[in-house]
Amino acid sequence: xAASRESDMTEALLLDxxxxxxxxxxxxxxxxxxxERVQRAGLELRFVTNTSQKTRAQLxxxxxxxxxxxxxxxxxxxxxxxxxxxxxxxxxxxxLVHDNIAEEVAVFDSGDPNAVLIADAAEQFNYHSLNRxxxxxxxxxxxxxxxxxxxxxSGGQLMMDAGAFIRAVEFAAGVEAIIVGKPSxxxxxxxxxSTTARESRALMVGDDVFGDVEGALNxxxxxxxxxxxxxxxxxxxxxxxxxxxxxxxxxxxxMAVDG
Amino acid sequence: xAASRESDMTEALLLDxxxxxxxxxxxxxxxxxxxERVQRAGLELRFVTNTSQKTRAQLxxxxxxxxxxxxxxxxxxxxxxxxxxxxxxxxxxxxLVHDNIAEEVAVFDSGDPNAVLIADAAEQFNYHSLNRxxxxxxxxxxxxxxxxxxxxxSGGQLMMDAGAFIRAVEFAAGVEAIIVGKPSxxxxxxxxxSTTARESRALMVGDDVFGDVEGALNxxxxxxxxxxxxxxxxxxxxxxxxxxxxxxxxxxxxMAVDG
Numbered sequence: 439x440a441a442s443r444e445s446d447m448t449e450a451l452l453l454d455x456x457x458x459x460x461x462x463x464x465x466x467x468x469x470x471x472x473x474e475r476v477q478r479a480g481l482e483l484r485f486v487t488n489t490s491q492k493t494r495a496q497l498x499x500x501x502x503x504x505x506x507x508x509x510x511x512x513x514x515x516x517x518x519x520x521x522x523x524x525x526x527x528x529x530x531x532x533x534l535v536h537d538n539i540a541e542e543v544a545v546f547d548s549g550d551p552n553a554v555l556i557a558d559a560a561e562q563f564n565y566h567s568l569n570r571x572x573x574x575x576x577x578x579x580x581x582x583x584x585x586x587x588x589x590x591x592s593g594g595q596l597m598m599d600a601g602a603f604i605r606a607v608e609f610a611a612g613v614e615a616i617i618v619g620k621p622s623x624x625x626x627x628x629x630x631x632s633t634t635a636r637e638s639r640a641l642m643v644g645d646d647v648f649g650d651v652e653g654a655l656n657x658x659x660x661x662x663x664x665x666x667x668x669x670x671x672x673x674x675x676x677x678x679x680x681x682x683x684x685x686x687x688x689x690x691x692x693m694a695v696d697g
Numbered sequence: 698x699a700a701s702r703e704s705d706m707t708e709a710l711l712l713d714x715x716x717x718x719x720x721x722x723x724x725x726x727x728x729x730x731x732x733e734r735v736q737r738a739g740l741e742l743r744f745v746t747n748t749s750q751k752t753r754a755q756l757x758x759x760x761x762x763x764x765x766x767x768x769x770x771x772x773x774x775x776x777x778x779x780x781x782x783x784x785x786x787x788x789x790x791x792x793l794v795h796d797n798i799a800e801e802v803a804v805f806d807s808g809d810p811n812a813v814l815i816a817d818a819a820e821q822f823n824y825h826s827l828n829r830x831x832x833x834x835x836x837x838x839x840x841x842x843x844x845x846x847x848x849x850x851s852g853g854q855l856m857m858d859a860g861a862f863i864r865a866v867e868f869a870a871g872v873e874a875i876i877v878g879k880p881s882x883x884x885x886x887x888x889x890x891s892t893t894a895r896e897s898r899a900l901m902v903g904d905d906v907f908g909d910v911e912g913a914l915n916x917x918x919x920x921x922x923x924x925x926x927x928x929x930x931x932x933x934x935x936x937x938x939x940x941x942x943x944x945x946x947x948x949x950x951x952m953a954v955d956g
Contacts, residue, residue, distance in 0.1 A: 565822045565857070572848070572857045588869045589831070598824070598831045602869035610847045610861035612935075676871075 448660065448694040450482040450635035452626075455497070456489055457591060457645035457667015458687050460504055466666050468688040470505045477507070479695045482633040486642075488516040488585035488619040488649060490557035490600065491536045514629045516584035516619020517542065520555055523582065523618050529553040531582065532574055534567050534603070536560050555582045556607065556615070558590075558600040568606060575611035583615040585622075585649050591668040620646075621653020630659065643690040647673040655679045662690045707919065707953040709741040709894035711885075714756070715748055716850060716904035716926015717946050719763055725925050727947040729764045736766070738954045741892040745885075745901075747775040747844035747878040747908060749816035749859065750795045773888045775843035775878020776801065779814055782841060782877050788812040790841065791833055793826050793862070795819050814841045815866065815874070817849075817859040827865060834870035842874040844881075844908050850927040879905075880912020889918065902949040906932040914938045921949045 453459060459469045476483050485501065485508060492500065494515055501508060517539060524531055524546060532551035533543040536559050543555065554571045575581050587599035604615050619625050630640045637658035644650020645667030654661040661681040663674055674683045684690050712718060718728045735742050744760065744767060751759065753774055760767060776798060783790055783805060791810035792802040795818055802814065813830045834840050846858035863874050878884050889899045896917035903909020904926030913920040920940040922933055933942045943949050 559824075561824050563824045563827070565818075565820050568822070568861075569857045572861070573855060576848075576855055588871070589835075596832060596835055598828045598865075598869045602827075602831070602865040605868040606857075606861040606865035609864040610857045612847070 446697050447639065448481060448641045448697070449639040450484065450630060450633040450641070451476050451691070451694050452484045452486050452629055452640060452642040452654070452659070453687065454620075454642075454644035454646070454650050455485060455487040455501070457669070458643055458664055459501070459506065461667060462592060463504075465504055466686055468686065472688045472691040473506055475691055475695060481694060482635060483508070484512055484514060484629050484633065486514045486620065486625075486629055488558075488587055488600075490515075490517050490584050491538055491560060493539050493542050494518060496538065511632070514625075514632075516625070517557060519618040519622075519625055519628070520557070520582055520584060521545075523616070524553060524555070527553075529580070531555040532570060532579075533557070534559045534562060534571055536562065551579065553579050553582060554607070556600055556604050557584045558587075559603070563603050568603060571607050572610045575607060575613050581607060581611070581613055581615040583617050585617055585619040587620075587646065587649050589668060596668065620644075620649040621656065623653070623657040626654055626657035626659055630657075641690075641694050643687055645669045647676050651681050652677045652679065655681060662693065664690060705956050706898065707740065707900045707956070708898040709743065709889060709892040709900070710735050710950070710953050711743045711745050711888055711899060711901045711913070711918070712946065713879075713901075713903035713905070713909050714744060714746040714760070716928070717902055717923055718744075718760070718765065720926060721851060722763075724763055725945055727945065731947045731950040732765055734950055734954060740953060741894060742767070743771055743773060743888050743892065745773045745879065745888055747817075747846055747859075749774075749776050749843050750797055750819060752798050752801050753777060755797065770891070773884075773891075775884070776816060778877040778881075778884055778887070779816070779841055779843060780804075782875070783812060783814065786812075788839070790814040791829060791838070792816070793818045793821060793830055795821065810838065812838050812841060813866070815859055815863045816843045817846075818862070822862050827862060830866050831869045834866060834872050840866060840870070840872055840874040842876050844876055844878040846879075846905065846908050848927060855927065879903075879908040880915065882912070882916035885913055885916035885918055889916075900949075900953050902946060904928045906935050910940050911936045911938065914940060921952065923949060 531553040533555045535557040583604035586601035589596045641660040642654035643662045651661040790812040792814045794816040842863035845860035848855045900919040901913035902921045910920040
């Protein structure tokens, strides 16, 4: 095998979680070994997710139970980014979120809200809660969204994700959401800034052609689409840009490590 | 008053219902007399609505109880248009509709659906029902929507309308809905075709700058925005085009009758 040209070297690897490393409680074949390979090769590694059905602690526990070794600081979530954004501005959000993370956002004073946060609320999405979000936005409350994720895969089924409900409120109220997770360039930049790599030497690996791949490319990163998780044939044709398409995270890692 | 030039004459008047003639059970001041004036002047009159929280029979009853005189055939609804569209194609829709009209759409065989209809389902909009609509669209079922209505006014509050939920499913599934009511040009054309007037001599009067005004203009009708119902200051600046803005249906009728 030819030695990598220095200009091609990947220095940091950003891995999406669901659909790339696991599907629910099931590991994507070879994912754990692939991550270990990255660690042995000395590449900087970050785990990045828009998932908002689990707390940060639950996500870390889930990854470790599946055998992945990581430091707390290597995990970046859209919910973290949302909390940070709201705290910096001392806002009181109405939170349309999943029951699982209700406690995490309860740190905010939710009486008399002056902002709206929409995450993947699942069963909490109903007419009443969406209408409340809409009415607040009509009164001028900023609308925060975890990401424009269209759907995710769970138990073999495709399920609507938060992005669709963010679009619903945007459309009704005639506003544009501030996206704090993927595909926001600020989010990718924040993750890369935690490494020693430049954007152009960082590779994002994901199963979402919009949130992971297009978002990373727009932020100046490299990107790789995996054919696992929610991937559907033809997804690679839905966006423009120069990115790799591989069968799974195993090939993505091989590409990054071998150059 | 100068005599109208023939080229300016309005021959047919299309009136939106909620927000133009009434707000719930309350008449817009002067609305009944305005409609009577249209009838005395001999203009052709049609009542057109995207409302899908009431059946056709309930709408006719509501109008008559408020003192409006009309023939059944003068009322055109988006739900009628949807039923017609589905029947012509012999489709079996999954219907996300209001409890009130559930019986009207029950004429369709809803087992093993191969189409989706989204109307103003109100409390029937929830994660489960929207996700079912999304999954069917992902399998290729055509998505039918009553209209892209963003919100309506009820009991002094603005409430999210069907359009927002149609947008949510469109976005998640990556499809475009077929809109059967306003602002669909086909819908306006169908209404005007029931009169002897040409589109350019028909005037649409509504409180929705998108569905009523922009839709009518795109279909070649004249349009008039009223400052009642859901109207909010500045709405007239949200679209381009040549249309009138008046305080209420009373002024709209005066404009049409007096030329």
